[in-house]
Amino acid sequence: MTASQAEPQKPLNLFGAGEAHAIALAYERSWLLRINDARPLQMALALGIKCVAVPDFRVLLYSQGRITRPAVQGYLRRLASTTQPALIRQAQRIADLIADERGESR
Amino acid sequence: MNAVTVTKSIRLLPEEAQEVARLSEQLAASEATLMKQWIRDGLRAQKIDLALRSYMQRQTDLRSAATLAGVSYNRFLSEVQMHNIVILPEEGFLDRLALLADVLNDSSLQAAVERANAQETGSPASAVDRP
Numbered sequence: 038m039t040a041s042q043a044e045p046q047k048p049l050n051l052f053g054a055g056e057a058h059a060i061a062l063a064y065e066r067s068w069l070l071r072i073n074d075a076r077p078l079q080m081a082l083a084l085g086i087k088c089v090a091v092p093d094f095r096v097l098l099y100s101q102g103r104i105t106r107p108a109v110q111g112y113l114r115r116l117a118s119t120t121q122p123a124l125i126r127q128a129q130r131i132a133d134l135i136a137d138e139r140g141e142s143r
Numbered sequence: 144m145n146a147v148t149v150t151k152s153i154r155l156l157p158e159e160a161q162e163v164a165r166l167s168e169q170l171a172a173s174e175a176t177l178m179k180q181w182i183r184d185g186l187r188a189q190k191i192d193l194a195l196r197s198y199m200q201r202q203t204d205l206r207s208a209a210t211l212a213g214v215s216y217n218r219f220l221s222e223v224q225m226h227n228i229v230i231l232p233e234e235g236f237l238d239r240l241a242l243l244a245d246v247l248n249d250s251s252l253q254a255a256v257e258r259a260n261a262q263e264t265g266s267p268a269s270a271v272d273r274p
Contacts, residue, residue, distance in 0.1 A: 069246065073227075082235070087246060093239050100244075100252035119228045121199055127236045127259075134255040 060086065092116060092128040099132055106132070106141050187213070191222055199228060237263075 045061030056077040063070035063086045072078050073091045081088050089097065092113065099109035109132045117125050136142045155163070167174045194212035197203045203211060209219035237256055244253035 087242055089243055097243055100249050119226060124236060131255045131259055134258050135251055138254060
C-alpha cells in the first residue's frame with residue numbers, strides 16, 4: 038500500500054491535517070517519516086518515530102547514489118532560502134565528507 | 144484632523160511612469176494614492192522579510208520576530224508556514240542521519256556521520272566496515 042492510499046486509524050488533532058495524518062500513519066505502521074517542520078518533528082521524535090527532514094533526505098539520496106554531488110549541492114543551495122543556515126552547513130559538510138570518501142571532491 | 148505628512152520624491156524611467164499612469168487609469172485611482180499604497184505594501188513586506196530572516200538565523204523567536212514585522216503572532220506564524228521555512232534543531236541533525244544510516248544500513252553515510260562527530264569532539268572516528 039502506498040502512503041497516498043493509507044489512512045491512519047487515529048489521526049492526531051494537532052498541526053496541519055497533512056502532518057497530523059503523516060505522524061499518525063508513521064506511528065501506527067512503524068514507517069520512516071519525512072517531515073520538515075520543527076514542532077511536528079519534535080512530537081514525532083517524542084513518539085519514537087524515525088524521522089527524516091528535507092536536508093537529511095537530500096544527503097541520504099546522495100549517500101545512496103540516487104543523486105549526484107552537483108545535484109545534492111544544488112538542492113541544498115535551493116533549501117538555503119528557507120532553512121536555517123547552520124543546518125544547511127551541516128548537511129553540506131556531510132555531503133563533502135561522503136564526496137571525499139568517494140574521491141569525488143574537486 | 145489631518146495627520147502631518149511629508150513629501151518624498153522619486154525619479155522614474157519614462158516607461159515606468161507610463162505604467163503607473165496606465166494602472167492609475169485602469170484602477171480608477173490617483174497615481175499618488177496608488178504609490179502610497181504600494182509603499183505601504185512594500186514596507187510591510189520588507190519588514191516581514193527582515194523578520195523572517197532574523198527568525199531563520201535564530202536571532203529572534205517567533206514572538207519577537209512578529210513584533211519586529213509589526214504583525215500578530217498568528218499572522219507571522221502563517222508567513223513562516225507560507226514561506227515553507229524550516230526551523231529544525233541542528234543539534235539533532237547528526238543523530239537523525241546516524242539513525243537513518245543504521246536503519247538503511249548505509250555504511251557511507253554512517254562513516255561520514257562518524258567523521259563529522261569526531262571532528263566536532265576532536266576524537267578520531269572509529270573504523271567502519273566497508274561492504
